[in-house]
Amino acid sequence: MHSVTVTRQVWDRVLAVRSGHACACCGVWSEGEKGALALYGPLARRDLTPMVVAQIGQSLDGRVATVSGDARDVSGPDGLAHLHRLRALVDGVVIGVGTALHDNSRLTVRLCSGPNPARIVIDPKGRLPDDAPALRADGARRLVVQAVERPRIAGVEVIRLPLVDGIFRPRDILSALQKSGLSSLLIEGGGITIAGFLEAGLLTRLQVAVAPLLIGAGPASLTTKIPHLKLADCIRPDTRVFGLGSDVLFDCGLSPDASAATLPIHAPAPTHAHRSASSLS
Template identity: 75%
Template sequence: MHCVDVTPRVWERLLAVRHGAACTCCGRWSAGERAALDLYGPLARRDVGPMTVAQIGQSLDGRVATVTGDARDVSGPDGLAHLHRMRALVDGVVIGVRTALHDTPRLTVRLCNGRHPTRVVIDPKGRLPDDAPVLKRDGARSIVVQAVDRPRPDGVEVIRLKARDTGLDPVEIVSALNDAGLSSLLVEGGGITISRFLEAGLLTRLQVAIAPLLIGGGPQGLTMPSPTERLSDAIRPDTRVFPLGSDVVFDCGLTEAAMIATQPVHVPEARASQV
């Protein structure tokens, strides 16, 4: 395994892939650059249909925070840069309201070049305050998915869905976001939200970034609503491993589309010559 090396020319190529103007297979690349293209290429592609990928950063012992809730430094610097690259390559980033309230994220792209994604908060009961950082008016699109008739400030879009016994239906959420023009989604947190999308069979890929630290207690990364009782029934994804430097990413393909996305894509010469 070669450590992922996201050089400026690699990132330029990936942004071109995102816009359908280049491929990840052609060119002369170092081993580290090729690893970067292999890791991020499937996220950048738009020719394989709608995609929903989730990412979670955790410790060696599977924790995402301490017992007091401190989660700020679970991922190392390379893990954080990886997350920002993922944001830059997707159309929208999805989080649950608990993550929005506790971590007060901005969900912007700051550690690499690229546009801010559309920011989506799943907020069934309308608990998110209107001055939350994730709703800040900075040119990026913001969407709140909720079940209540709660008005939002100008510039914040509202998707109203019917509440179920277990909250909002992940299938309906993804369908509504796709209809809103977001075909490529990153479910960034928290662990409960990611687990619900995973159990619903909605994830194309799951990336688990492991940082080399032991926390010893605190919330776990993924806890399925209906965990399997037998190992023979456990999810066994097609998994690739990528060293980032401070962290290691396990890239898990969960659908046929995920497998297709790792294969070379041909871009007509007329379009490729534009980059």
Template identity: 65%
Template sequence: MMQRIEVTPRIWQRILNLRSARGKEALNGHLSAEEEAALQLYGPLARRDAGPLTLAQIGQSLDGRIATPSGDARDVSGPDGLSHLHRLRALVDGVVIGVRTALHDDPRLTVRHCEGGDPARIVIDPQGRLPDEAMPLRGDGIRRIIVQGVDRARPRGIEVIRLTPNGGWISPAAIMTALRRAGLGTLLVEGGGRTIAGFLEAGLIDRLLVTVAPVIIGAGPQGLTTRDPIQTLAQAMRPETRVYSLGSDILFDCDLGRSLGREKAVPPSRQDAALQS
């Protein structure tokens, strides 16, 4: 059953309080069903008492596209889908993107459509291709991290994590281990589709959030394309899923296991899946 969410100022403040360990403060007044749904969706993502958590968010069209063939992805998500993405950024310690996304979109990765602080910005750049002046690396007081497979110097203030690539790729498991050691507990893998798929195949995603906007693109890159495709539907992941109406977009909130205490069903052949996009 689909639930409609409404993120009122009082509910969002309560969720931010959960993030800052002040979540026991009471709410005054009756909560609407839509407010309860918002608390149900975002509350568990804000908590810090359940250990590290890795989220992935992807916004796509009705036909599963994330951009046009030319790469235009600016309006794939509707305004409510965009606000949802910024809420996720406000709730995590760091946002992870691949170098292709960084080069093509030059994203700011900041929180602008809701109240909340900006997360650390993390770019996976195996070949060291990202220019130092790229938006994700700009100096604005927010932590900046680049995961590289080459010895390339970066300007002062940019943290460099040097990991050995394998055939031009860096293992998602190695990346995750390094980021945890760097003190980043709750992470959002935001793009691109190949980067999300790499972490997904490696069994490193706890919650996969997919927003679908009512637009048909017809061609262009798909949301998720794994490197090790399954042969039968019996092998497909079938996560427990809640469905929410955000307004302009529909959200599928997929629980991949850890938050419910279940072992993730990831085929052994996928444990070492890697990425570079």
């Protein structure tokens, strides 16, 4: 397991990688700083194909909330800081309308330096109120993906997509967002939204932050619609493990692009393909 120490110097380097002005492979660093560069460097790169990363925080027993819906402290303080760093490294953050309504999500960067990402809410029926925190004007782009003709307040971009069997196809959402100029995306929640992108084979990386907490009952972290009866048919991603302090992070590569991003910028990309979630689509 790699230890992670995010100093000001190492985070400045990561942001420089994001802007295309530096690499994450050079310099003299402590072991913890090297771990931080190994974790965040691949996420900051913009020299590869578009990246889609999902992140979910859960308990040791795979729960994301209690039976009453209390999910506020599932992730520890270091897990929460990690989530804010992810936001700072992507073009846009995607959540489902259920998460937006239940958590009053702001989706801003507050626990580290870096730009606020565009905020995207998947809201097929137009349920999200215009005064929701995710739609507040603060200079960042705000987008709503919906199927209905519901007007939005000034400054909020609306992407109209058709429903297929009552839901949006994740591939249609991704294509529309990329056409709008958002190529690097974080699928932040909830579990149903993440599982949809996973089953469609659209995730470059999946990050699971596990907190030392036993909930015992409540909603599960990830539940796909297509169950596997044999372990041989399950996804076995290329996985790196990082110690964040209060949480342990499993960083799962789901595509050849994920492996390529962990190589030095000047190194050639691998020619072999890894088994990915695309086998589920």
